[in-house]
Amino acid sequence: MKRFDIENYIAQLSMDCVIFGYEEKTLKVLISKFKFGEESWVLPGGYIRKTESINGAAIRVLKERTGLENIYLEQFRVFGDDHRIVGHPFNAVMMDELPKFDAERFDPEVTAWMTGRFVCIGFYALVDIQKVSPKNGEFDERLEWRSIDDIPTMVYDHNEILRNGLESLRQNLDEKLIGFNLLPETFTMKEVQELYEAVYAKAFTASNFQKKILDLDVLERLEKKFTGAQNKAPYLYRFKNSIQVNF
Amino acid sequence: MKRFDIENYIAQLSMDCVIFGYEEKTLKVLISKFKFGEESWVLPGGYIRKTESINGAAIRVLKERTGLENIYLEQFRVFGDDHRIVGHPFNAVMMDELPKFDAERFDPEVTAWMTGRFVCIGFYALVDIQKVSPKNGEFDERLEWRSIDDIPTMVYDHNEILRNGLESLRQNLDEKLIGFNLLPETFTMKEVQELYEAVYAKAFTASNFQKKILDLDVLERLEKKFTGAQNKAPYLYRFKNSIQVNF
Structure with missing residues (x-):
């Protein structure tokens, strides 16, 4: 495969998405078992192309992972601690495994780009779980719907991102009547x-x-x-x- | 003056701040008459150093402009349209006037960096207006407290950023009891x-x-x-x- 085109994306800025679904009287979140490391779980996310808006990036990433367009989507917070990625143990795993995974696609420059500091925009999405056919991204071993009572420890600050997304969903459920998007x-x-x-x-x-x-x-x-x-x-x-x- | 060190900042990511103050029974916002262009008003803002958190950047920028620390501060939304800066008439003014203002400090590479696409994190701050001594940033001709009923047309999407900041303030005033920071x-x-x-x-x-x-x-x-x-x-x-x- 050809080299990952870091030139096409805004550097140091990413988005992660808390994708909420609802079935069997349970609120669930779509999370990814990552291909790298052991027991490494992440929220689905991606980078922002230089030629698309941040909302466009979120819509694209969600379509890639769920097959859906016209999803209810809302940005809720930016996660911008300077140490959220760099220095985290999982980052060393990524630096080690990315080039082994595909040395051509993730050459040293790309690996350095991907494992550097990122400011992350948190979005949440509300989907009709019956309509979703989860589709792995390049780094997903598998995607799983997990009950919010059964979320594993995720890498970096992804548990904090999920908690914040859930808090925003609760605040907005009444105020903006967005819950019907889950039914x-x-x-x-x-x-x-x-x-x-x-x-x-x-x-x-x-x-x-x-x-x-x-x-x-x-x-x-x-x-x-x-x-x-x-x-x-x-x-x-x-x-x-x-x-x-x-x- | 020495060259502006673009290497020290995250590229394509900025922050702007709606600084609210209150006096004479009026809610006011601190805005800047920019040195470039005519009748060009902006919200105070800045870039994010590679070595500081986004909140650290907001605290630093606010201290530079108001002299205050320990300000109530909250991020409220990201403005990430891909055309919010590039293609805007004021951008051509910046490209023209920045090098004339200081050719050494803003060489062609720095000018291109500053006039490219930026994703902007919106913060709002609540300050005791009596304690603030507004201090010009490098590009501010002057800073002015303006009533929210008397905000001029600002450059780029800064009026939209202000409107969103005011909306967040209203939502949070009751819920988080933050208004006392203005008194x-x-x-x-x-x-x-x-x-x-x-x-x-x-x-x-x-x-x-x-x-x-x-x-x-x-x-x-x-x-x-x-x-x-x-x-x-x-x-x-x-x-x-x-x-x-x-x-």
């Missing part, structure tokens, strides 16, 4: 409540919750869901607005 | 209310406002303010916590 197109009120409970890691009272959500006037009520038991069939709802993208 | 050490309840009214650009009812603020249990009541009129003297308050810095 399929139609859903029951109980499913909305279960989603909120999974995100906030606490229980809500069904009657209060339903009233609060309906009062927002953002849901369209559809036909009853067919369950076989006619009397207990719950209504299906659909979010009135289209996907909101924050830029 | 002197002791203040009356009326002064707190006037501050909130200036930030939100709307009026509050005095009794409701006082109850809401006191219920937060973050203020310490001190002696009455001496006004000469014994009966009407208002109480002075002090914020219980010290300055909060978000990193």
